[in-house]
Amino acid sequence: MAKRRQKKQIYRYECTITGETYKTTKQAKNPDDLISVQAYYEMNPEEDDRPEEIKIQLEQSQG
Template identity: 75%
Template sequence: MAKRKFKKQIYRYECTMTGEAFKTTREAPNPNDLVSVKAYYELNPDEDDRPEEIKKQLQTEE
């Protein structure tokens, strides 16, 4: 018996703050509440636990 090949469903969403588009294979329960990682850390700078190297690299990219 041959195996069936399943096609994955791809969902496309957009960050409500930055407008950055991204895609995922799971459907979001609240797509209007999605924000990118960058926007999340802008909203919550006290929870930014990334290494200093990453923070500097992101600042130079802007």
């Protein structure tokens, strides 16, 4: 007997700050409280531990 693949449900959420849409395979308990990584670092610049080259690339891509 062949095994059937389970179809994963995809949940789509929108960041309340940047408006960016992203998708996950798990349902969020509080979808209104979700924010993107970019929004988190904008709110907490002192915790931004990314390398400088990544920060420069993101600034250039945002325009």
